[in-house]
Amino acid sequence: MLAAPIPPPLTLGDRRRPGWRAWALITPMVAWLLLFVIVPTAILFVYSFCERDEVGGVIFHFTWENYQRVLDPVYLLIFARSVGYAGLTTIICVIVGYPVAYYIARATEERRNRLLLLVMVPFWTSFLIRTYAWITILKQEGLLNGLLQSMHVTTGPLSLLYTPTAVVIGLVYAYLPFMILPIYGSAEKLDNALIEAAYDLGAGPLRAFSAVIVPLTMPGIAAGTLLVFVPAIGMFAITDLMGGAKVPMIGNVIQNQFLQARDWPFGAALGVVFMLMFAVTYGILQSRLARPKS
Template sequence: MQAAHATAARVGGRRPGLVGWLLLCPMLLWLAAFVVVPTLILAYASFTRADEDTGFPIYRGGLTFENYRRIVLDDDGHFLRTEQEEITTVDRDGTERVTGTHATTVIAAPYLRVFGSSLLYAGITTVLCVFVGYPMAWYIGRANERTRNRLLMLVMIPFWTGFLIRTYAWITILATDGLLNGLLQYTHAITQPFGMLYTPGAVVLGLVYSYLPFMILPIYGSVEKLDHTLVEAALDLGAGPLATFRKIILPLTRPGIAAGVLLVFVPAVGMYAISSLMGGGRTPMIGDVIQNQFFTGRDWPFGCALGITLVAMFVAAFAILAKFRSSVTGSDHAFRAR
């Protein structure tokens, strides 16, 4: 009780009055009808069995944990599996030869591995977006107003065309007979075109390109609010640029980074068009695999279980980041008190 009171006091919250509730009403109804209720149906269906012919959930056929068991364990109930892998070498003429074997331990359940690779791609994307987006956001935030508005406009312009069209544009650029290879050959930088498209690198490029604005904008928000006198004070008091960045700038812009990370990481995990368009569909992403359960796989309850697992992961990510943010607010207070 006291803790809750303290939290309310800290964020400066006030109980909303009647008007406040009325204003909130449309949004709450919207959330209830289109988020809460469907999620509950999804959760219920994830514990049912699938109809043999259609793959639809049998709502009155009793409940089972089978779907979740299948996500975590393989058919034989193993979590990890050791495999004898053949080592193949490719000869100069392109044919393969087996030259030995080695043992590898992998996660046994295929669907868990798909979660893993989706998280890995999303993680790499998020890190790259922070490193590329932070300097851009910093520069935009510190520029004078005219330049700033123009730069912000440039960040927004890609949203004026459809996401798929932009992805197809990348395909035109990266294809073997595409624009980039053409340019490199024209300038004699390379003699033979090389395949850039349909590689993991192309997927990461597509992801970073698509989600970068979602990293730049929140960081820009915190950079713009940052009190520059604090930076000057730190520099005056003998802190080097690196120390100033680490001790002053970074903590003060951390809420922006946290928001950006969330805005990039969550959709990047669930995305599915980019992996098939730019990665050639070689690495299945969790988005594709969930879709498959509802169509070719004919197993709706299992698809629901995968979806609920994904939602649970997002909730966990939110919780962790919320903690991260509140600790930031805490340090902020400590900083002011000092």
């Protein structure tokens, strides 16, 4: 938080050696990180420099070839497109999610808990089932087309499913809660007196929003952006189910390497580059936040 006071520097007296209890407490987490983060990442990294054999096994023979293939325009274009879709998704999520999160944060406590529950209710159902529900809504003879036609808004059925629009709808639907929750977190901490101070100093609702509320909830927006943008780049189920698998995203390409093309090393190289992109995005956002407005 920007508002947090700078912690005092550690003095010598504070620097105690962690005892065995401390180690015991963090052991499960370290083990978890090691087994499910470090080891798989290391395997992925090693594989990305290997060759494949005809069955789809991995031959431990060093090569740069996989990374050269990543730089092939075919894949760069797909990377760029994935980033574009993810970016659009993120922007829509911010625009749609911000008012929701802000409203929830400003509601009375009882109401706030109820609304938060509503935001989280979709997680109780399997993601795939929820996506199939969207297919039922958007298909040619589906609910939305039926509604539009019965209300005489449209005459014939609209082609909604298996379009880029459907993919974006699916992505926004899937990731909206991940935008709402962090923004809610920072909006809830926002001191009402600050907003009143802005009004008091002559800021109308719009100015108060842009000059005070948005900057102060920026950590939430940034966290939400990270939580939406990065996974949205790699999403493949939605492009398959709602986009008709017509336009491949980087997630589909990676999935294909493992499940169809039997080319694990190339899939691993794509994965490693993908992770690097995540790290860079994260780094940029962090440095933006850490640097106070000049």
